Amino acid sequence: MFSIPGKQAVSITDRAASQIAKLMERDGHKALKIGVKKGGCAGMEYTMDYVDEVDPHDEVVEQNGARVIIAPMAQMFLFGTEIDYETSLLESGFKFNNPNVSEACGCGESIKFDESLFAKE
Numbered sequence: 001m002f003s004i005p006g007k008q009a010v011s012i013t014d015r016a017a018s019q020i021a022k023l024m025e026r027d028g029h030k031a032l033k034i035g036v037k038k039g040g041c042a043g044m045e046y047t048m049d050y051v052d053e054v055d056p057h058d059e060v061v062e063q064n065g066a067r068v069i070i071a072p073m074a075q076m077f078l079f080g081t082e083i084d085y086e087t088s089l090l091e092s093g094f095k096f097n098n099p100n101v102s103e104a105c106g107c108g109e110s111i112k113f114d115e116s117l118f119a120k121e
Contacts, residue, residue, distance in 0.1 A: 012064075020067070031060070
């Protein structure tokens with residue numbers, strides 16, 4: 001939908017690809033679907049769900065055994081995002097390094113996107 005020939009919609013670090021592949025193998029799912037929804041203190045939140053079927057309109061990114069699917073509605077918000085997996089002393093989880101985000105709440109769970117994504121020409 002918002003693809004550029006020869007460029008994937010999102011990139012996945014080796015750490016994230018390893019974790020996604022491990023989760024998919026353990027639970028027997030085909031992919032991890034990533035999207036966005038309204039919510040949180042900044043206005044939008046990322047969503048992550050296991051899926052067993054790929055919709056023909058979904059964007060599919062595969063890397064090192066990991067398969068990530070991006071819902072059509074989320075593609076313009078996630079284009080150019082790097083998906084990473086971080087582990088620290090207190091927590092571990094996926095991190096989205098998204099160039100389209102203009103603000104994020106203090107906890108990092110809620111985001112606001114650059115208004116230019118909504119501009120109509």
